[in-house]
Amino acid sequence: RKEVEQDPGPFNVPEGATVAFNCTYSNSASQSFFWYRQDCRKEPKLLMSVYSSGNEDGRFTAQLNRASQYISLLIRDSKLSDSATYLCVVRLYTGFQKLVFGTGTRLLVSP
Amino acid sequence: ETGVTQTPRHLVMGMTNKKSLKCEQHLGHNAMYWYKQSAKKPLELMFVYSLEERVENNSVPSRFSPECPNSSHLFLHLHTLQPEDSALYLCASSQGGDRVDEQFFGPGTRLTVL
Numbered sequence: 001r002k003e004v005e006q007d008p009g010p011f012n013v014p015e016g017a018t019v020a021f022n023c024t025y026s027n028s029a030s031q032s033f034f035w036y037r038q039d040c041r042k043e044p045k046l047l048m049s050v051y052s053s054g055n056e057d058g059r060f061t062a063q064l065n066r067a068s069q070y071i072s073l074l075i076r077d078s079k080l081s082d083s084a085t086y087l088c089v090v091r092l093y094t095g096f097q098k099l100v101f102g103t104g105t106r107l108l109v110s111p
Numbered sequence: 112e113t114g115v116t117q118t119p120r121h122l123v124m125g126m127t128n129k130k131s132l133k134c135e136q137h138l139g140h141n142a143m144y145w146y147k148q149s150a151k152k153p154l155e156l157m158f159v160y161s162l163e164e165r166v167e168n169n170s171v172p173s174r175f176s177p178e179c180p181n182s183s184h185l186f187l188h189l190h191t192l193q194p195e196d197s198a199l200y201l202c203a204s205s206q207g208g209d210r211v212d213e214q215f216f217g218p219g220t221r222l223t224v225l
Contacts, residue, residue, distance in 0.1 A: 004153065032212055043201060043216035044154070087154075091212060096166045099214060101154040 001026050004102035006088050012108045017078045021105045023071040023088030030100075032091040033064050035073050038104060039084045047073075047086070078109045114138040117202050117217035124192065125225050132187040132220045134202030141206065143185040144214065145177060148199040160185060192224045 006023045013019050025033075033050040048055065050062040050071055061074040071088055085104040092100055114137040124130050136143060145157040159166040160179040174196075176188040185202055199221050203214040 002153070008151070034212065043218055045216070046213045049212065096159055096161065098156055098159065099212075100156075103151065103153045 002102075003027060003092075003100045004088050004090055006102040006105045008103055008105060010106040010108050012110065013078050014110055015078055015080060017109075018074065018076045019078060019107065020075075021073045021086055021088075021107075023073075023102055023105075025069050025071070025088075025090045025100075027090070027092055027100075028069060030069075030090040030092055033071050034089040034091075034099075035060075035062060035071075036087040036089050036101070037084045038087055044087055044101075075107075078107075080109050080111065083107055083109045115202060115204055115215050115217035117200075117220050119220055120218065121221050121223075123223045123225065124189070126192060126194070128192075129188070129190040131189065132200055132202075132222075134185040134187075134217055136183055136185075136202075136204035136215070136217075138204055138215060140204040140215070141182050142204060143179060143182075144203040144205075145175075145185065145187050146201040146203065146216075148201055148219070154201065158187075189222075192222075194224050197222055197224045 004025050035047040036044040037047045038044040048057050050064045052064050054063045059076045063072045085106045087104045088102040090100050116135050118133045142161045146154045148154050157171045158177040163179050178186040199219045201219045202217040205214045
């Protein structure tokens with residue numbers, strides 16, 4: 001079983017739509033949770049951290065359910081510039097601190 | 112632009128060649144990482160250096176050899192690679208310790224092994 005599992009997509013949505021991505025993780029000892037964004041042929045960059053209480057950053061809302069080992073990202077009012085791959089990431093301690101990445105969910109926003 | 116640079120950006124090599132990838136970070140971080148990114152696979156952590164000490168990652172073949180001469184520079188030495196080693200190799204840095212959460216990535220080296 002993959003440590004971090006995501007639907008690869010692609011999710012094709014029109015501008016202005018609301019879209020949600022989900023992610024599950026297998027290790028209950030996971031300590032911290034994040035969404036990274038990776039544009040085509042570019043490096044990943046941190047989008048936002050995910051907290052148990054849920055957190056929002058502009059049009060982006062992240063939620064964490066530790067009991068279900070489930071993370072979500074909601075994007076409201078999608079923009080063309082939101083087109084990218086969204087990587088679900090967890091932090092684990094396995095003798096050293098490391099980040100474990102999901103395969104990513106690809107989003108395509110069209111005019 | 113990130114504070115992590117990588118050279119070369121593209122590399123084509125034969126299976127008998129020896130080459131090195133270079134990474135440099137200008138962020139004052141004390142941890143550096145090598146990742147491999149293949150199509151339709153998640154980023155695979157290859158090596159971690161924290162305060163210039165290497166953290167073992169046993170799943171990486173010995174044809175990949177990392178070197179971290181100081182906290183700002185990281186190398187990945189390659190020899191007798193296989194075609195399946197063709198991938199994007201990403202370097203990253205972070206503050207390390209409990210502050211490993213945000214890692215800053217370089218643009219990557221796209222490697223093709225013929």
